[in-house]
Amino acid sequence: xxNELFERLTRAILDGKYQDAVSLCREAVAKGLTARSVLxxxxxxxxxxxxxxxxxxEYYLPELLISGKAMQAAVAELEPLLNAGGGKFHxxxxxxxxxxxxxxxxxxxxxxxxxKGNGWEVTDLGVDVPPEKICTAxxxxxxxxxxxxxxxxxxxxxxxxxxxxxxxxxxxxKIKIMVGxxxxxxxxxxxxxxxxxxxxxxxxxxxxISLKGRTRQQEEIA
Amino acid sequence: MIxxxxxxxxxxxxxxxxxxxxNREYIQNEAKAQSDAGADYIDVxxxxxxxxxxxxxxxxxxxxxxxxxxxxxxxxxxPKVIGKVITLxxxxxxxxxxxxxxxxxxxxxxxxxxxxxTVIGLCQTRNEMGRTAAEKVEIAGRLVExxxxxxxxxxSLYIDPLVFPVGADSNSACATLDAIEEIxxxxxxVHTVCGLTNVSHGLPNRKLVNRTFLAEAIARGLDAAxxxxxxxxxxxxxxxxxxxxxxxxxCMGYIKAFRKGLLx
Numbered sequence: 001x002x003n004e005l006f007e008r009l010t011r012a013i014l015d016g017k018y019q020d021a022v023s024l025c026r027e028a029v030a031k032g033l034t035a036r037s038v039l040x041x042x043x044x045x046x047x048x049x050x051x052x053x054x055x056x057x058e059y060y061l062p063e064l065l066i067s068g069k070a071m072q073a074a075v076a077e078l079e080p081l082l083n084a085g086g087g088k089f090h091x092x093x094x095x096x097x098x099x100x101x102x103x104x105x106x107x108x109x110x111x112x113x114x115x116k117g118n119g120w121e122v123t124d125l126g127v128d129v130p131p132e133k134i135c136t137a138x139x140x141x142x143x144x145x146x147x148x149x150x151x152x153x154x155x156x157x158x159x160x161x162x163x164x165x166x167x168x169x170x171x172x173x174k175i176k177i178m179v180g181x182x183x184x185x186x187x188x189x190x191x192x193x194x195x196x197x198x199x200x201x202x203x204x205x206x207x208x209i210s211l212k213g214r215t216r217q218q219e220e221i222a
Numbered sequence: 223m224i225x226x227x228x229x230x231x232x233x234x235x236x237x238x239x240x241x242x243x244x245n246r247e248y249i250q251n252e253a254k255a256q257s258d259a260g261a262d263y264i265d266v267x268x269x270x271x272x273x274x275x276x277x278x279x280x281x282x283x284x285x286x287x288x289x290x291x292x293x294x295x296x297x298x299x300x301p302k303v304i305g306k307v308i309t310l311x312x313x314x315x316x317x318x319x320x321x322x323x324x325x326x327x328x329x330x331x332x333x334x335x336x337x338x339x340t341v342i343g344l345c346q347t348r349n350e351m352g353r354t355a356a357e358k359v360e361i362a363g364r365l366v367e368x369x370x371x372x373x374x375x376x377x378s379l380y381i382d383p384l385v386f387p388v389g390a391d392s393n394s395a396c397a398t399l400d401a402i403e404e405i406x407x408x409x410x411x412v413h414t415v416c417g418l419t420n421v422s423h424g425l426p427n428r429k430l431v432n433r434t435f436l437a438e439a440i441a442r443g444l445d446a447a448x449x450x451x452x453x454x455x456x457x458x459x460x461x462x463x464x465x466x467x468x469x470x471x472x473c474m475g476y477i478k479a480f481r482k483g484l485l486x
Contacts, residue, residue, distance in 0.1 A: 061389040061424025103349055106390045128349050153233065153270045154299040183233070183270070 002033055006042040013046025013074070016066030021074040035081035039089060043078075047071045047117055051202035064201065065110065071117035089119045092144040092212045095137055095175075097125030099158035104151035107181060107201075111147065114201040115208060131158075131165030138171045144212050147178040147204065156183055160192040167193075176211040180204060223464055224380075224413070224446035226263040226295050226316065227256030230282060232270035241268060241278050246285045253286040259451035259484060263316050264290060267297035276303045283310045295342075295448075301329035314338040318448075319382065321346040322364055331372045340378045342415055343369065345401070351384055355400035358383045362405045366412060380415040380446050381405055387423035388431070395421055395435060399442050406443035415446035418456075433459035441467055454486035461485060 005028050012020040021043070028038045050067040053059035059067075075089060082089045094115050098108050105127045112122050125137060129148075138146060146166070150156045159179050166172055178196040179189045189197035196211050198204035229252050232238050240248035253264050264286055268278035275298065283294060293313040298304050304317060319342035320330050334341045343365040345352035352358035362381045369379045383401040386394040398421075402414045421435045422428035433456045436447060440463040449456060457479065465476045479485050 060426055065390065103351055106387060110390065
């Protein structure tokens with residue numbers, strides 16, 4: 001029985017039916033399934049599949065967005081139970097913003113939404129964020145990753161400036177840095193000394209997970 | 223309808239390669255093809271070359287002017303670059319672009335006056351882009367005010383209400399269309415101009431979306447567009463839309479473009 005319910009939940013996420021996703025979560029919990037099991041067996045396979053379909057060009061941007069919304073709604077439904085059970089659905093803390101001089105925020109907002117759907121706690125610094133503001137946020141918070149986007153060739157150098165500022169403020173070891181945006185490449189990310197580059201929102205989630213994993217490993221070694 | 227040919231843009235890989243390798247012929251062929259397809263201005267952009275931008279743009283401008291008499295649309299994020307290259311143009315150019323950002327305005331408006339240029343004004347302040355129709359119209363009003371109070375005629379201003387991906391927000395294209403209509407109504411004599419490709423970001427069959435958007439925008443009063451004039455389906459939609467809006471007397475623009483084989 002529970003398998004069928006999980007499949008329906010996965011389908012609801014794939015189809016971006018957020019009302020179905022929420023009511024199926026309720027149904028599953030009422031039947032005695034744990035919130036964690038609903039999340040891991042019903043919801044996560046759905047959002048992962050959405051990401052895969054998007055990355056191979058079978059799913060289009062609006063489908064990514066609506067599935068992300070369904071995921072967020074379902075997770076919000078389960079969250080009190082997840083927290084009560086002690087096993088918080090928390091992938092990590094992510095700080096995000098667009099670089100100084102760049103006010104294009106559509107891509108950043110999509111990445112932000114996909115991260116939230118995958119259990120990240122996201123703090124959004126907004127657009128046109130100067131390096132000082134980034135450094136203050138990193139210094140005062142306990143974020144795992146800072147992700148920034150630059151949509152224009154002319155604002156790309158600001159990503160470099162941001163990394164330099166983080167380094168100069170002695171904060172580089174405190175955080176992993178990701179960079180993205182239409183003109184940005186892996187080569188550019190390497191050149192400015194970022195830890196990761198993602199070409200789209202789906203990849204951003206995967207890179208975030210792998211960077212966070214590395215953070216943990218390093219902590220264990222230390 | 224003013225058609226600004228968008229193809230000579232350094233964000234396109236082939237163009238960037240042609241610039242980097244000094245392939246003058248490639249750039250000139252692009253200019254000729256756009257001119258033959260009915261462009262009114264040839265946009266020239268070398269922004270991807272960053273610190274070498276002015277140098278590259280000069281090279282492009284010289285190459286393009288050897289093969290066409292069309293005026294240029296000087297496209298640069300850097301007002302200093304525009305100031306450096308504008309001395310080379312043979313005809314009054316269009317400048318792409320200003321926003322409400324004061325430093326940009328203050329350095330570009332004098333160039334508009336000195337060179338008898340026209341100018342594209344984005345519905346954008348220093349730190350915000352107009353998203354709703356109301357925001358776009360409000361910013362457009364302030365652009366009109368800045369330009370005309372500098373002593374430039376309103377007919378020299380092309381307002382770009384900004385186009386966002388409809389795939390990220392279902393109401394965004396509608397906001398742009400509403401803004402076009404309102405701007406053309408409120409500010410008599412001003413022009414409106416759009417780029418088209420952003421509207422279809424993240425969607426399948428993008429060109430269909432682009433040309434349908436263009437037709438709808440023309441129906442709302444759009445009178446200039448930045449596009450690929452060699453795209454015959456796009457030009458077909460443009461000529462047909464103008465004709466249907468009563469902006470093509472005796473349908474001769476449409477018929478002539480058809481006879482030249484420019485429509486599909």
